[in-house]
Amino acid sequence: MPKPSKKNNTCKLEYAGKESEKDILSGKGAENLVTEGCFNVKNNAHGAQNLLIKGDNLPVLQTLIKMKNARHAALTNTDGTTGARLIYIDPPFSTMLKFRAKDNQHAYDDNKTGGVFIEFLRKRLILLRELLSPNGSIYVHLDWKKAHYVKAVMDEVFGEENFLNDIIWSYGGRGAKAIANQFSRNHDIILWYKKGLGHIFNKISGEKRFAKGSGGFRQDEDGRWFKTAPRGDYTDGSIKELEKAGRIYRTRNNTVRIKYFLREDENHIIEDKLIGDVWDDIPDAMHISRAEKTGYPTQKPEALLNRVISASSTQGDIVLDAFAGSGTTLVTAEKLGRRWIGIDSGSLAINTAKERLANLNGKGNEPVSFMFCRAKSK
Ligand SMILES: C[S@@+](CC[C@H](N)C(=O)[O-])C[C@H]1O[C@@H](n2cnc3c(N)ncnc32)[C@H](O)[C@@H]1O
Structure with a gap:
């Protein structure tokens, strides 16, 4: 009997409203990026701009794919390859919460459930796959609510054979509530996939x-x-x-x-000790220094992004975060000598990231160079 091919063997998640890849990739919704401001352009070490983009990431990613295909400098790594070498995303987790900053400013609403949430993410994952460089890889940060559905979607989008790790970020520090009738929930799940043609992995020891x-x-x-x-x-x-x-x-x-x-x-x-796939040495953002805290509600610690970026990219590579929030990925990438592209649809997120990046220029550091754009419908 012939062996079933890997393709025929793939499990697929079915739900109402699932669009075809062809439609998602058609680029119908692509928007213009309108430059709003350039920061310290002259000091750009790589001869190309880092990008901070305000807008819904779906049409923005479609636009970035077009720029990649046109070998735009912002999508070209220092070694000449096009596309992001590393993508990290920390999307909404389907918590049904309205997130507010410390000073009560509105940050974002996390209100998508079921198939709507999964399709929201699947569409973006398909576009992100296209934006990866041939030896790039992607980390998707989730929690217990949707990680297992998203694993199935990522197997479909990236191929089960490209799954690298299911990283457990055990941030600890929050005891079980006395009234809870279950084990305390104190870890997030980070799924790591490669695009296909090899990937960068710098071993990290703690x-x-x-x-x-x-x-x-x-x-x-x-x-x-x-x-x-x-x-x-x-x-x-x-x-x-x-x-x-x-x-x-x-x-x-x-x-x-x-x-x-x-x-x-x-x-x-x-x-x-070589770091394995359980990361229990990085406390959550409640325990970071006052200097690092931005007040943005779902900020992640720089130490977490430092590990991801150090492990999966090299100097001059492009790091992309399509749910950038307070800009933790961008700031950490900058500190590690990587180039970066950040996207977020929220005003508070963009303003927080902008300020954080502008303030990075500590004594002796090069001023941070970036272009701030807004996505505008054609
Ligand atoms: C969990 S937060 C990211 C936090 C970030 N990792 C940090 O360290 O600050 C998710 C972010 O996704 C953004 N977001 C949600 N839907 C989006 C969309 N369609 N396009 C762009 N950004 C979106 C929200 O505004 C929010 O800032």
């Missing part, structure tokens, strides 16, 4: 610090701290090699264990 004197660590005759682990599936040959390198520890009953040396400072033993 460190864990243990007070000296805390259990589980030993010192060798040279005073170096180490911990041990079972030999696992190391062959006898490998064990011999490790023995030569001083990496073997024998217990009292002569069981072989592998030594892992650790760094130290005055008071701590420091263990370097």
